[in-house]
Amino acid sequence: MSDVYLLCYPSAVVSALSTAVDMLDIANTLASMQSRRRATAAPFRWRLAVAEPQRWQALASVLRCTCVPLEELAGAGKDAMVVIAPPLFDHIGGLEHMLSRLDRERAAIAAVAARGALVVAPFTAVALLVAMDLPAQRKLAVPWLIANWMQLSEPARRLQADQPVVKSGNLLSSRALDRMHALLLQAVAHTAGNALARTLGNALLDQPERGETVNIWLKTGDAQRHSVALRARRYLQQHLAEPYDLPRLAAVASTSERTLLRHFMKTVGMSPLQFLHQLRAERACHLLEVSTLSLTAIAEQCGYQDMSAFRNLVRRHTGQTPGAHRRAHSVRAELRAGGGA
Structure with missing residues (x-):
């Protein structure tokens, strides 16, 4: 110290x-x-x-x-x-x-x-x-x-x-x-x-390329404060490591599955499952950058038991494997607790 x-x-x-x-x-x-x-x-x-x-x-x-x-x-x-x-x-x-x-x-x-x-x-x-x-x-x-x-x-x-x-x-x-x-x-x-x-x-420092990503999200507009889509979004944000369950999500939003999908696509610009993938990818990148958890531990915190699916998620979001993203944006590789690319 x-x-x-x-x-x-x-x-x-x-x-x-x-x-x-x-x-x-x-x-x-x-x-x-x-x-x-x-x-x-x-x-x-x-x-x-x-x-x-x-x-x-x-x-x-x-x-x-x-x-x-x-x-x-x-x-x-x-x-x-x-x-x-x-x-x-x-x-x-x-x-x-x-x-x-x-x-x-x-x-x-x-x-x-x-x-x-x-x-x-x-x-x-x-x-x-x-x-x-x-x-x-x-x-x-x-x-x-x-x-x-x-x-x-x-x-x-x-x-x-x-x-x-x-x-x-x-x-x-x-x-x-x-x-x-x-x-x-x-x-x-x-x-x-x-x-x-x-x-x-x-x-802490400004990263313009990430600001552009946020700007794209903002342009989709916010849902109404008590809307169906907003309730679903909040639930997904709070339970992103849990398996995707559309019937459960519709129940939380107090609507039918069909109505939920229609409202969600209209207000968010993507399906609930796509939104969940986005949340998981963002959490994965955050943990890769600020923690030294193993890739397996990060995958579990993002709701993945299958490492292949986890790698594909990060690759679609960043264009890099999890290991490559960590090396490019985070702490030195020798500080990592374990896990491969």
């Missing part, structure tokens, strides 16, 4: 820390779905590091963590991570005044960075690293908001202005706040491995 310290101080952009917590929490959840990690602790545990812990208890409660003094951060080991909240200021003079009051915070960062811990500085948080005694080869991202000030405060060799996210040794920085997710994905990769980072990215 990696200890993550969320460094906060007065006039900091607290939402950046909240974003970090949400991503780490999701990473823990995804890790728990990988069979080899189930018997181990979650990969990340975070805490709020501040100069006056009593003052920040409310924020610690919101972030679902404990509040610790800066001395604990300063004493953290090389496997730790510190995420620095960016400062909020209205002019460079205000930034410099703020930095003059953060000597303890900067000293704690310097101490933990010297031990090799990962330092994550989104957006203007890089200001806390400026003029710090760091290895000469370490580079920093350059937010446009403080670019001139950084140029006057740091040698040019330390500034990497052409990249939105800069990884330099144990320093990770970004030039804009909207790169927070990309920054944290690299932090997860550095700390917990590329496999978990890739799975996290698949879950």
